[in-house]
Amino acid sequence: MPAVDSLSRPVPATAGIGLRAVHHAEFLASRPAIPWVEVHSENFFADGGRQLAVLDAVRRDYGLSLHGVGLSLGSADPLDQEHLARLQRLVERVEPALVSDHVAWSGVDGVCLNDLLPVPCTAEALVHMAARIGQVQDRLRRQILVENASSYISYAGAEMPEWEFVATLARRAGCLLLVDVNNIHVSACNHGFDPLQYLDAMPPDLVAEYHIAGHSVVEAAGGQLLVDTHDAPVTAAVWTLLEAALARIGRRPVLLERDARLPPLAELVAEARIADTLMDARHALPA
Amino acid sequence: MPSLLELQRDFLAVMLRRSDPATLGRHLQQRGDLARRIGVYRTNTLENFATALGAAFPVLRAWLGPEDFRAMAWSYQRRHPSQSGNLFNIGRALPPFLAGALAGTPEEWLxxxxxxxxxxxxxxxxxxxxxxxxxxxxxxxxxxxxxxxxxxxxxxxxxxxxxxxxxxxxxxxxxxxxxxxxxxxxxxxxxxxxxxxxxxxxxxxxxxxxxxxxxxxxxxxxxxxxxxxxxxxxxxxxxxxxxxxxxxxxxxxxxx
The missing domain is CATH 3.90.930 (Outer Surface Protein A; domain 3)
Known part of the structure; x- marks a missing residue:
């Protein structure tokens, strides 16, 4: 397990949930017995107000992970310094155990599409992204995690498979990896690669977190397409792939992401705890 | 393979409907179901924008109804695309946009x-x-x-x-x-x-x-x-x- 800066409550190698606004009040009222949560960083870029007050209250009692969707680490544009400054301010305020974003880009020429778009797996993109991750880490004065994104297209000019790109990127940038097991499954089905080959390429010493989530299946004349919608329970195939990751890489914090059609909080926590059951069956938590 | 910048510019143009999907398709492995695969990204781009805008303007959304609000949001997005990874900012230009679009109509109060x-x-x-x-x-x-x-x-x-x-x-x-x-x-x-x-x-x-x-x-x-x-x-x-x-x-x- 790699060392992660932890200035507040730690994020242990157990299950956590993505905490969304619809559950804020219930979470604070019911205080579910789950050790940590992850929130989307950009939702807390405010100067003040209720949302930030909720986060302040949550981080006093729970391990906290800040998961960003807006740094656009793979963009050809310069890094958005205002965005980075707001992230830095938030990190300094809540002192999260983990800070992450994606191996993706969101916009170019000053226009942002606010989606996680696939980076071409080329030497040019590798050098470019590693440098940008370095800038972010220098600014935040800590290691960040980068997450493999799901994808629906693949570039004709790719110079290496995605798993090689992601692993090499982490080594070059000196960052950690957030392995999204659902994203591997989605992309593997959409592009026809072996998800186990992807997992085998992930350097265990750099993997600091897993994500699991549900997805949608779109049927059409061209065949099935899996879409990373985070709007459904985790599928059996993704649980199986998580077990494979645990066997190959080891026990890590596992985050259940759910962003749409959110179930009641207790149901979400219960689903996340399936990951604990899987981990406990394989690896006892260190005392 | 185009440069990272060229590729992203082509991608962006297709997402914003400034270019035909073939502009991006020439850089992709996919051939048969190109429109459907690109369509996932287009849908995400539009829906993420409309959803975030609707969260910031809930009364306007309630007045227009979800379908008309979504159509308005996409029209607004073409004129005022997001410029930040933080979607909060996208609503800033909506009031003047609507003032221009609705001037002289019964709905100018919106x-x-x-x-x-x-x-x-x-x-x-x-x-x-x-x-x-x-x-x-x-x-x-x-x-x-x-x-x-x-x-x-x-x-x-x-x-x-x-x-x-x-x-x-x-x-x-x-x-x-x-x-x-x-x-x-x-x-x-x-x-x-x-x-x-x-x-x-x-x-x-x-x-x-x-x-x-x-x-x-x-x-x-x-x-x-x-x-x-x-x-x-x-x-x-x-x-x-x-x-x-x-x-x-x-x-x-x-x-x-």
Whole structure:
């Protein structure tokens, strides 16, 4: 397990949930017995107000992970310094155990599409992204995690498979990896690669977190397409792939992401705890 | 393989419908179901934008209905695409966009509704400040300098002068009722601020609005009093200021 800066409550190698606004009040009222949560960083870029007050209250009692969707680490544009400054301010305020974003880009020429778009797996993109991750880490004065994104297209000019790109990127940038097991499954089905080959390429010493989530299946004349919608329970195939990751890489914090059609909080926590059951069956938590 | 910049420019142009999908397709391995795969990204781009915009303008969304709101959002996105990884900012240009698009139509009041909702958004994320105005802060100020005093408002305070009254539509939506178009024309002056865990809207009379507007602009007390006198001759500025201090709208005074 790699060392992660932890200035507040730690994020242990157990299950956590993505905490969304619809559950804020219930979470604070019911205080579910789950050790940590992850929130989307950009939702807390405010100067003040209720949302930030909720986060302040949550981080006093729970391990906290800040998961960003807006740094656009793979963009050809310069890094958005205002965005980075707001992230830095938030990190300094809540002192999260983990800070992450994606191996993706969101916009170019000053226009942002606010989606996680696939980076071409080329030497040019590798050098470019590693440098940008370095800038972010220098600014935040800590290691960040980068997450493999799901994808629906693949570039004709790719110079290496995605798993090689992601692993090499982490080594070059000196960052950690957030392995999204659902994203591997989605992309593997959409592009026809072996998800186990992807997992085998992930350097265990750099993997600091897993994500699991549900997805949608779109049927059409061209065949099935899996879409990373985070709007459904985790599928059996993704649980199986998580077990494979645990066997190959080891026990890590596992985050259940759910962003749409959110179930009641207790149901979400219960689903996340399936990951604990899987981990406990394989690896006892260190005392 | 094009450069990273060239590839991303082609991708962006297709997402924003400035180019045909083939512009991107020439860089991809996929051939047969290109439109469907690109369509996932296009849908994400549009839906993420419309969903975030709808969260910032819930009353406008309720008035238009989800389908018309989504269509309006996409039209707005083509003119004012997001410029940040933080979707909060996308709503800033919606009020002037609607003012231009709806001018002279029966729905032009929706631009004022959007202005009001954007001020609500600003109030929700404004800085915290728990200071309370303490009258003792004035004790050491010589009467001859009272006119130079500058009062500080809570950071969440926003003032609006709307050409179409929208308070009722906003209030109805808070109560879970469908918003109604203004029953009659006429200017409405409002104060928007964060109060407790929510947002408070207050209708202002002309004098109070003039007073608060001058305070918000950082004017010294002498000019605040003059502004009040211009709009509402004979008003009691002391009572006006004391009322807003008691309500927590005025939270401090800058040293002279």
């Amino acid at each position: 631009a004022d509704l959007a202005r009001l909702e954007w001020l609500v958004q600003e109030a929700m994320v404004a800085a915290d400040d728990t200071a309370c105005f303490d009258p003792r802060a004035l004790a050491g100020v010589a009467p001859m300098h009272h006119g130079e005093l500058r009062f500080r408002l809570h950071p969440s305070v926003r003032l609006a002068t709307l050409a179409h009254p929208c308070f009722a539509a906003w209030e109805a939506h808070q109560a879970g009722k469908p918003p109604q178009a203004p029953a009659q024309a006429g200017t409405e002056q409002l104060l928007v601020r964060r109060a407790g865990e929510g947002i408070e809207l207050l209708r202002l009379d002309a004098g109070s609005h003039a007073c608060l507007d001058a305070l918000a602009a950082g004017e010294p007390l002498a000019r605040v009093v003059a502004a009040l006198e211009d709009i509402a001759p004979g008003s009691d500025p002391g009572a006006c200021l004391a009322g807003w201090a008691t309500a927590g709208v005025i939270i401090g005074v800058e040293p002279v």
